[in-house]
Amino acid sequence: MSRYDRQMRLPEIGPEGQARLARARVLVAGAGGLGAALLPLLAGAGVGRITLYDPDTVDESNLHRQTLYRMSDLGRPKAQVAAETLAALNPECRIVPRCAPLLSDSAAAALAEADLVIDAADRVTATYVLSDLCLTANTPFISAAVTGRAGHVGGFCGGAPSYRAVFPELPPVLTSCDAAGVMGPVVATLGALQAQMALTVLLGLAPSPLGQMLTLDLASWRIGGFRFDTAPEPDTAGPEILAASQLLPSDLVIDLRSCDEAPVPASPRAQRLPEGGLSELQGAPGQRVVFACATGLRAWRAAEKVRAAGRLTAVLAT
CATH class of the missing domain: 3.40.50.720 (NAD(P)-binding Rossmann-like Domain)
Incomplete structure (x- = not known):
């Protein structure tokens, strides 16, 4: 056998x-x-x-x-x-x-x-x-x-x-x-x-x-x-998901975690964004904004809001 x-x-x-x-x-x-x-x-x-x-x-x-x-x-x-x-x-x-x-x-x-x-x-x-x-x-x-x-x-x-x-x-x-x-x-x-x-x-x-x-x-x-054989693909792709090695020097990197939650930021040049600070986000026209968080959920939500305003966005998988 x-x-x-x-x-x-x-x-x-x-x-x-x-x-x-x-x-x-x-x-x-x-x-x-x-x-x-x-x-x-x-x-x-x-x-x-x-x-x-x-x-x-x-x-x-x-x-x-x-x-x-x-x-x-x-x-x-x-x-x-x-x-x-x-x-x-x-x-x-x-x-x-x-x-x-x-x-x-x-x-x-x-x-x-x-x-x-x-x-x-x-x-x-x-x-x-x-x-x-x-x-x-x-x-x-x-x-x-x-x-x-x-x-x-x-x-x-x-x-x-x-x-x-x-x-x-x-x-x-x-x-x-x-x-x-x-x-x-x-x-x-x-x-x-x-x-x-x-x-x-x-x-x-x-x-x-x-x-x-x-x-x-x-x-x-x-x-x-x-x-779900006939399920249509989304008309527009959701946020791009990146690894840290894929960050570009021109990216605006925003770590949504507090210092207590993540003492070491997702990138040495990452900025901390205070609660409710998305509306005050500054950056060059056409600049890619990359958000980081613990699970990806907050980063995804923030990326969707910024993308709706016409900005290029991505989510950093930490």
């Missing part, structure tokens, strides 16, 4: 499908709760190469849901530990760990070597960056988000509408697992759904999960979903 015998028995996979998986190159952003569920499934299925980006180290508070890690891994880089664990699971799968965030300055080059991109990170700014790049490159993009006992997962780009077509605006409030809490099983469920969507796309099976959204609410035991 070969390693892949059980899935190769499916007539829609067989030896040809298994060979497709062996040739596949997948880019994954995030080795947290979602990544801990989806990564072993991709490696176990025989995906040939997985490039994994994550800047964090293993913390004890991760272990209730991030099942790739053990107490002996505390303090070690998640990407490196995940690569070692997955290599032990399937030596035929090449894991390339990158102990860094996948930001707009590194994502374009990384995406050029990928057949599919999976967003398992916990920063919504990264989701928009990856979706924008995947839309331009016509690369399939699988993204999920979870908080508490609920979340969603969808297939975007690669011939389907982008993430911005479904979510043109940020939500009124951004929450995180650290702030709002989360249960492990719902994270694992959504991560497994990401893996199933990814394998379906790589195998070219029908119907495609691209253009499909699934919602999961395990607080009320409701599972839903809808197709």
